[in-house]
Amino acid sequence: MDVEVVNFKDKFEKLDGAHEYRVVAQMNYYYFKIVKAKRTFIWHHHPETDESFVVIEGNLKIDLKNKTLNLQKGDMVVIPRGVEHRPRCNAECHLLLIEPAQTLNTGNKVTDETDTDIEWI
Amino acid sequence: MDVEVVNFKDKFEKLDGAHEYRVVAQMNYYYFKIVKAKRTFIWHHHPETDESFVVIEGNLKIDLKNKTLNLQKGDMVVIPRGVEHRPRCNAECHLLLIEPAQTLNTGNKVTDETDTDIEWI
Numbered sequence: 001m002d003v004e005v006v007n008f009k010d011k012f013e014k015l016d017g018a019h020e021y022r023v024v025a026q027m028n029y030y031y032f033k034i035v036k037a038k039r040t041f042i043w044h045h046h047p048e049t050d051e052s053f054v055v056i057e058g059n060l061k062i063d064l065k066n067k068t069l070n071l072q073k074g075d076m077v078v079i080p081r082g083v084e085h086r087p088r089c090n091a092e093c094h095l096l097l098i099e100p101a102q103t104l105n106t107g108n109k110v111t112d113e114t115d116t117d118i119e120w121i
Numbered sequence: 122m123d124v125e126v127v128n129f130k131d132k133f134e135k136l137d138g139a140h141e142y143r144v145v146a147q148m149n150y151y152y153f154k155i156v157k158a159k160r161t162f163i164w165h166h167h168p169e170t171d172e173s174f175v176v177i178e179g180n181l182k183i184d185l186k187n188k189t190l191n192l193q194k195g196d197m198v199v200i201p202r203g204v205e206h207r208p209r210c211n212a213e214c215h216l217l218l219i220e221p222a223q224t225l226n227t228g229n230k231v232t233d234e235t236d237t238d239i240e241w242i
Contacts, residue, residue, distance in 0.1 A: 003185060003190065003198060003199075003200060003201065003204065004198070005190050005191065005192055005196050005197070005198045006196060006197045006198060007193075007195070007196050008195055008196070008197075009195070025173070025197065025198075025199045026171075026199065027171040027172070027173045027199045027219065027220075028170060028171050028202075028221075030151070032173075032197070032199075049149060050147075050148040050149050051148070052146070052148045052153075056195075064124060069124065069126050070126065071126055072128075074128070074129055074130070074177075075126050075127060075128050075129075076126070076127045076129075076146065076153070077124060077125070077126045077127060077146075078124075078146045078147065078148045078153075079124060080124065081149075083124065098148065098219065099148075100149075
């Protein structure tokens with residue numbers, strides 16, 4: 001089995017488009033996924049799992065029903081299962097998501113933004 | 122339920138000693154653990170799980186049986202279940218480990234370096 005270091009700068013340089021999720025690593029049944037984001041995402045929740053966000057570059061706000069989280073480069077947060085949230089960023093930010101492999105980006109909703117075809121990079 | 126952003130600089134500033142593991146976040150049954158390391162650790166493996174390393178500050182080498190991984194600040198790697206590895210760093214490095222909550226730092230071995238009393242920070 002080959003074991004390779006993941007360098008996020010290299011991975012993000014290979015990733016052209018915004019809002020395209022790519023898998024960079026797997027730990028048991030969890031994926032480490034990267035995405036370049038520049039949008040106000042939809043309100044959603046994940047009925048079956050917690051979800052982890054790590055900001056690799058830029059800033060990310062995550063609206064919750066009772067407050068807004070402000071994540072700077074290098075910060076992380078775990079959004080608990082079932083908690084409604086809306087990630088948003090006006091300027092491009094580079095995100096790492098850690099969650100079970102089968103987790104849908106749009107959680108409990110299926111919209112034009114739902115991405116079910118996630119490739120490795 | 123309170124949802125808080127984790128800032129790693131703040132967390133590491135609160136952590137005095139080397140080789141003391143602290144939990145900073147939980148995702149389902151997985152812990153995000155931080156540790157300041159400056160040592161050559163023991164050879165070990167985790168029979169039951171993959172294990173993720175992220176370098177927050179400094180550099181980390183992880184010896185495998187067939188090669189040595191070199192992780193710089195910001196890099197990550199997943200060591201697969203059952204793969205023998207030996208993390209080491211001559212200068213202090215700040216690490217984030219992601220693994221199931223019950224994972225022993227020394228894997229399949231119990232030594233003076235085994236840490237079973239892991240607190241939140």
